[in-house]
Amino acid sequence: MARIIVVTSGKGGVGKTTTSAAIAMGLAKKGHKTAVIDFDVGLRNLDLIMGCERRVVYDFVNVINQEASLNQALIRDKNCNLLYILPASQTRDKEALSQEGVGRVLDELKKDFKYIVCDSPAGIEKGAHLAMYFADDAFVVTNPEVSSVRDSDRMLGILASKSRRAEQNEEPIKEYLLLTRYSPERVKLGEMLSVDDVQDILSLHLLGVIPESKSVLNSSNSGIPVILDEKSDAGQAYADIVARYLGENRPHRFIDDKKGFFSKLFGSK
């Protein structure tokens, strides 16, 4: 059974596209055929982070409008042959997406793929709504600051009430917290919320903490998802997240500022 994962946040610039690229690659590397879709119509970012911007011929909107077939529009990743990218259109706006059209494309993808990762645009408007509407799982990307946490909370409310699963009274979307750009030093200085603070406000299952890391920018500049930078802390954090999502039991890392401190299991206060 295919699963649709939405990577969402409400607030902009928190790391959704970085996360979408990383986990899509991670899932594909684990042997699952995966597609990642850029819902940020009009901005187009994912193809840059995936390093396939020069191979874009057709896009998501073309497929929705049936101007191109899925096979024509999907771009096979250069690093992993189980990973495909469906880029966003730069020349349209979000109005070009329709619920019916998105549903049709996702249904077609479900026949062939194990995981479909939807990179949501910021906000709670149409694009973000369509990105989450058909989801089975939601990765709620949150930065350790009050406004991001508040927006995530708002998005969780929308997931719980406005999704297809909610509307059809099915089992709710499974929600996971991904705390990104975490800096234990700044938490210590009181400049950022701690993991516990965020957990206290959102009370959500923590899938992982991704540290603030230079490797993220380096990777996106070279068009390679950071998860492939296996030496980097952010790359390892994303690898942990993929493994936990697939059911492996891995202790949380990158929560404390002591280097090499591996064993702090989250939740045991």
Place this chain on the structure above:
Amino acid sequence: MSLDSHKTPTMPHALEFKSSTFSVPVLVLSSVDLGIIEQQLQEKIKLAPEFFRNSPLVLDLQEINKQGLGINIEELTGIIRKAGLFPVGVRGGNVQQNKQALELLIPVYSVHKGGVTAENKKQKTITPAPVPEQKTDTDIGIGETTLITQPIRSGQRIYAAGDLIILAQVSAGAEIMAEGNIHVYNTLRGRALAGVRGNTEARIFCIDLQAELISIAGNYKVSEDLDDTVRNKPVQIYLQDQALIIKDIVQPH
């Protein structure tokens, strides 16, 4: 009741009349000073902006007409629209007011017994008790207890016609309303309004009080009014002589 249009074989079925009941907030006016009305209206809205945003509103003119005071409907509806509400009806108006309302394409309703009574308002009350229409996420039958096990998130609104029991947290930016009591067996960070139709016996109970606003039958306190002796504690909140009492739930009272 439904009055189906007569179907012809060539015409697709395009419409149907149905009778349906909506609950709409009623604004009971007791002053004709438009300046004061505007100011107090804005104050009320500030307390629950999400609740009032784009809300339909029926204007009740009974009180002011009883006192023989006149009011200009056009100016009044202007103020209401400016406040972000939609006047969708007038009731208790005199012949001239009704005529003016109709000219402004606002329907005129008759006053029927058993409706909302125009109580005299005290300071620090939210009146009229807002009655929900389809805008709330959940809207449940009269007198029943509503049990919710999922968190109520920022931006969500819950309305219960009876008692409301919530086992999960209520986030900041969420709003829960009940005609009866409210129990939150978790952290209450949002707005909680019990006895919203005027039940002064209603109470609010919560395990951890961090609310943005608490209100019983329109008597409210905002977060700023809560001092440290009750904050972050399990408390019950009730009305005594029109004053909100917040007490540690475990203490005898």
